[in-house]
């Protein structure tokens with residue numbers, strides 16, 4: 001049996017007619033950059049995320065970059081972020097000339113640990129407050145502990161840029177007086193950065209991204225930076241860039257957004273099926289650690305931190321051998337991510353060489369992403385778990 005890590009074909013089959021009609025409409029319109037399709041997508045994504053504004057950009061990477069640019073962050077500044085993420089999180093900080101500072105991740109969720117962020121922020125205050133922004137990442141589709149992170153942001157008066165590239169539609173519980181209110185990824189910080197890379201839960205037919213915000217001034221600034229910093233045209237008060245979204249991507253995404261909640265639901269069901277199959281296979285005493293969709297206690301009830309499972313990531317011993325075994329048996333799997341950001345060669349001395357972030361470093365040795373795409377079948381999931389069982393108990 002073959003089980004790809006991600007199969008986009010069923011989705012495209014389902015939407016083929018509608019997508020071709022939309023592409024045709026764009027061809028006829030002769031409006032290829034920004035325009036009505038992008039306007040419509042910005043409105044729908046803003047409403048889906050529960051924010052007042054959204055700005056379509058060229059990629060998730062550029063969503064992060066433009067957020068930092070619009071904040072005026074650059075040389076001499078530092079940005080506090082997680083060491084365990086896709087490179088773009090750190091790359092955007094370095095590209096504006098700032099320096100990344102890291103707080104280690106939480107053992108359960110692999111998201112940045114707010115207690116360790118607090119330590120960094122207190123130390124930074126003593127040194128003269130070089131940290132100018134916080135970038136938590138909602139890794140794999142589960143929100144970081146935003147309630148605590150937003151409290152820190154308030155205390156230290158720092159803007160939060162959410163790297164929500166993997167987490168569109170994830171909900172985060174905020175608890176006050178025993179009451180829960182839900183806030184959506186991208187609606188908590190100053191800005192939320194989304195990616196429409198084809199492998200994300202909402203993926204285009206090429207590159208694309210979006211920045212969300214509830215701050216109208218910030219939204220206005222992002223629109224200016226997206227277009228070379230021009231306001232009005234040919235008058236440049238800022239140095240922006242070409243970070244525009246194109247109409248073809250927006251037209252496809254406008255169609256796919258309507259199905260997103262259904263796809264999230266299927267991914268959650270697949271995650272639950274794996275959890276049950278791993279337990280039934282007796283693999284939970286030492287061999288396999290399941291991803292934790294963390295719960296908060298509210299008056300004795302447990303509230304879910306709503307995961308959208310862009311990736312279903314287990315932690316295992318002898319990870320690289322297991323991965324080779326699965327690939328040989330026709331099962332797609334991947335490591336997100338094998339090297340921590342603070343260990344990347346390109347840093348070449350811009351961060352402390354002896355920095356130790358043990359939780360992230362252990363994660364880099366143990367994580368393994370399994371197929372979890374919406375159309376994955378029960379048989380395929382059984383085969384994945386059976387094959388993992390064979391590896392540990394030949």
Ligand SMILES: *Cc1c(COP(=O)(O)O)cnc(C)c1O
Pocket residue numbers: 059060061062085086088089137163165166194195196197207208209
């Ligand atoms: C995918 C991703 C990005 C970058 O998005 P692109 O659209 O590929 O530029 C940034 N951060 C994280 C956490 C991602 O997963």
